[in-house]
Amino acid sequence: MSFIYSLMRIEDYDEMYALWQSIPGIGLNKADEQENIRAYLFHNREQSFLCKLNGKIIGTIMCGNDSRRAFIYHLAVSPEYRRHGIATKLVRLAINKQKQLNIDKCALFILNENILGKKFWTDMGFSIVHEAGVMVKSISPYGKK
DSSP states (O other), rough: OEEEEEOOOOGGGHHHHHHHHOOOOOOOOGGGSSHHHHHHHHHHHTOOEEETTTTTTEEEEEEEESSSOOEEEEEEOOGGGTTEEEEEEEHHHHHHHHTTTTTOEEEEEOTTOOHHHHHHHHHHOOOOOOTTTOOOOSSSSSOOO
16 A cells, blocks of 8 residues: 655645544544634644545644644544554654754643553653643633634
Protein backbone atom coordinates (compact mmCIF):
# COMPACT_ATOMS: atom_id res chain seq x y z
CA MET A 1 0.00 0.00 0.00
CA SER A 2 1.23 3.43 -0.90
CA PHE A 3 0.24 5.91 1.80
CA ILE A 4 0.51 9.62 0.96
CA TYR A 5 1.12 12.08 3.79
CA SER A 6 0.29 15.75 3.32
CA LEU A 7 -0.65 18.91 5.15
CA MET A 8 -4.21 19.13 6.41
CA ARG A 9 -6.32 21.52 4.36
CA ILE A 10 -9.74 22.94 5.11
CA GLU A 11 -10.88 21.69 1.68
CA ASP A 12 -10.70 18.18 3.17
CA TYR A 13 -12.95 19.08 6.11
CA ASP A 14 -16.03 17.01 5.20
CA GLU A 15 -14.00 13.85 4.71
CA MET A 16 -11.94 14.46 7.88
CA TYR A 17 -15.06 15.09 9.95
CA ALA A 18 -16.66 11.89 8.65
CA LEU A 19 -13.55 9.95 9.70
CA TRP A 20 -13.60 11.55 13.17
CA GLN A 21 -17.29 10.69 13.58
CA SER A 22 -16.55 7.05 12.74
CA ILE A 23 -13.92 6.64 15.48
CA PRO A 24 -15.19 5.86 18.99
CA GLY A 25 -13.55 8.02 21.63
CA ILE A 26 -13.03 11.12 19.50
CA GLY A 27 -15.08 13.81 21.20
CA LEU A 28 -16.54 16.27 18.73
CA ASN A 29 -18.21 19.55 19.62
CA LYS A 30 -18.67 23.12 18.36
CA ALA A 31 -14.89 23.57 18.31
CA ASP A 32 -14.83 21.03 15.47
CA GLU A 33 -17.23 22.88 13.19
CA GLN A 34 -15.74 23.86 9.84
CA GLU A 35 -15.17 27.56 10.54
CA ASN A 36 -13.44 26.77 13.84
CA ILE A 37 -11.19 24.18 12.20
CA ARG A 38 -10.45 26.73 9.45
CA ALA A 39 -9.35 29.24 12.11
CA TYR A 40 -7.26 26.59 13.89
CA LEU A 41 -5.45 25.64 10.68
CA PHE A 42 -4.89 29.32 9.86
CA HIS A 43 -3.36 30.06 13.26
CA ASN A 44 -1.32 26.85 13.26
CA ARG A 45 -0.19 26.77 9.64
CA GLU A 46 1.50 23.65 8.31
CA GLN A 47 1.32 21.77 11.64
CA SER A 48 -1.54 19.30 11.00
CA PHE A 49 -1.35 16.32 8.66
CA LEU A 50 -3.37 13.76 6.71
CA CYS A 51 -2.72 10.30 5.39
CA LYS A 52 -4.43 9.25 2.19
CA LEU A 53 -4.70 6.01 0.29
CA ASN A 54 -6.00 6.14 -3.27
CA GLY A 55 -7.15 9.73 -2.65
CA LYS A 56 -9.20 8.81 0.43
CA ILE A 57 -8.35 10.22 3.86
CA ILE A 58 -7.56 7.34 6.22
CA GLY A 59 -5.67 9.22 8.93
CA THR A 60 -5.48 12.65 10.56
CA ILE A 61 -3.60 14.53 13.24
CA MET A 62 -4.22 18.10 14.29
CA CYS A 63 -1.36 19.85 16.02
CA GLY A 64 -0.67 23.43 16.98
CA ASN A 65 1.05 25.45 19.65
CA ASP A 66 0.64 28.49 21.86
CA SER A 67 4.32 29.49 21.45
CA ARG A 68 5.18 27.50 24.60
CA ARG A 69 3.65 24.06 24.22
CA ALA A 70 2.24 22.03 21.39
CA PHE A 71 -1.11 20.27 21.62
CA ILE A 72 -2.31 17.27 19.63
CA TYR A 73 -5.94 16.67 18.72
CA HIS A 74 -7.81 14.17 16.59
CA LEU A 75 -5.23 11.54 15.87
CA ALA A 76 -7.44 9.16 13.94
CA VAL A 77 -6.80 6.21 11.65
CA SER A 78 -9.51 4.21 9.91
CA PRO A 79 -9.78 0.87 11.73
CA GLU A 80 -9.14 -1.15 8.56
CA TYR A 81 -5.75 0.57 8.11
CA ARG A 82 -4.45 0.33 11.65
CA ARG A 83 -1.23 -1.56 12.45
CA HIS A 84 0.49 -0.11 9.36
CA GLY A 85 2.43 2.63 11.19
CA ILE A 86 0.14 5.43 10.01
CA ALA A 87 -0.52 6.89 13.48
CA THR A 88 3.17 6.71 14.35
CA LYS A 89 4.12 8.52 11.13
CA LEU A 90 1.47 11.21 11.69
CA VAL A 91 2.71 11.81 15.25
CA ARG A 92 6.31 12.03 14.04
CA LEU A 93 5.36 14.55 11.36
CA ALA A 94 3.55 16.71 13.91
CA ILE A 95 6.30 16.46 16.55
CA ASN A 96 9.06 17.17 14.02
CA LYS A 97 7.23 20.31 12.90
CA GLN A 98 7.04 21.46 16.52
CA LYS A 99 10.78 20.85 16.92
CA GLN A 100 11.39 23.05 13.85
CA LEU A 101 9.33 25.75 15.57
CA ASN A 102 11.45 25.44 18.75
CA ILE A 103 8.58 24.06 20.82
CA ASP A 104 9.95 21.71 23.46
CA LYS A 105 6.83 20.12 25.00
CA CYS A 106 3.72 18.55 23.56
CA ALA A 107 0.50 17.62 25.36
CA LEU A 108 -2.75 15.88 24.50
CA PHE A 109 -6.01 14.94 26.14
CA ILE A 110 -7.01 11.31 26.42
CA LEU A 111 -10.08 9.72 27.98
CA ASN A 112 -9.37 7.78 31.17
CA GLU A 113 -10.93 4.60 29.77
CA ASN A 114 -8.89 4.67 26.54
CA ILE A 115 -6.45 1.92 27.54
CA LEU A 116 -5.24 1.21 23.98
CA GLY A 117 -4.69 4.91 23.36
CA LYS A 118 -2.70 5.27 26.56
CA LYS A 119 -0.46 2.38 25.49
CA PHE A 120 0.07 3.94 22.05
CA TRP A 121 0.98 7.33 23.51
CA THR A 122 3.26 5.76 26.12
CA ASP A 123 5.01 3.84 23.33
CA MET A 124 5.43 7.21 21.53
CA GLY A 125 7.26 8.59 24.58
CA PHE A 126 4.42 10.48 26.25
CA SER A 127 3.76 10.11 29.96
CA ILE A 128 0.67 10.58 32.08
CA VAL A 129 0.84 13.56 34.41
CA HIS A 130 -0.58 12.36 37.71
CA GLU A 131 0.06 15.64 39.52
CA ALA A 132 -2.35 17.62 37.36
CA GLY A 133 -5.92 17.36 36.18
CA VAL A 134 -7.98 19.11 33.56
CA MET A 135 -10.47 21.79 34.51
CA VAL A 136 -12.80 23.47 32.03
CA LYS A 137 -15.47 26.15 32.01
CA SER A 138 -17.76 26.92 29.11
CA ILE A 139 -17.71 30.70 28.66
CA SER A 140 -19.58 31.09 25.38
CA PRO A 141 -20.43 29.13 22.26
CA TYR A 142 -17.08 28.43 20.62
CA GLY A 143 -15.95 31.29 18.42
CA LYS A 144 -19.20 33.23 18.75
CA LYS A 145 -20.33 36.13 20.95
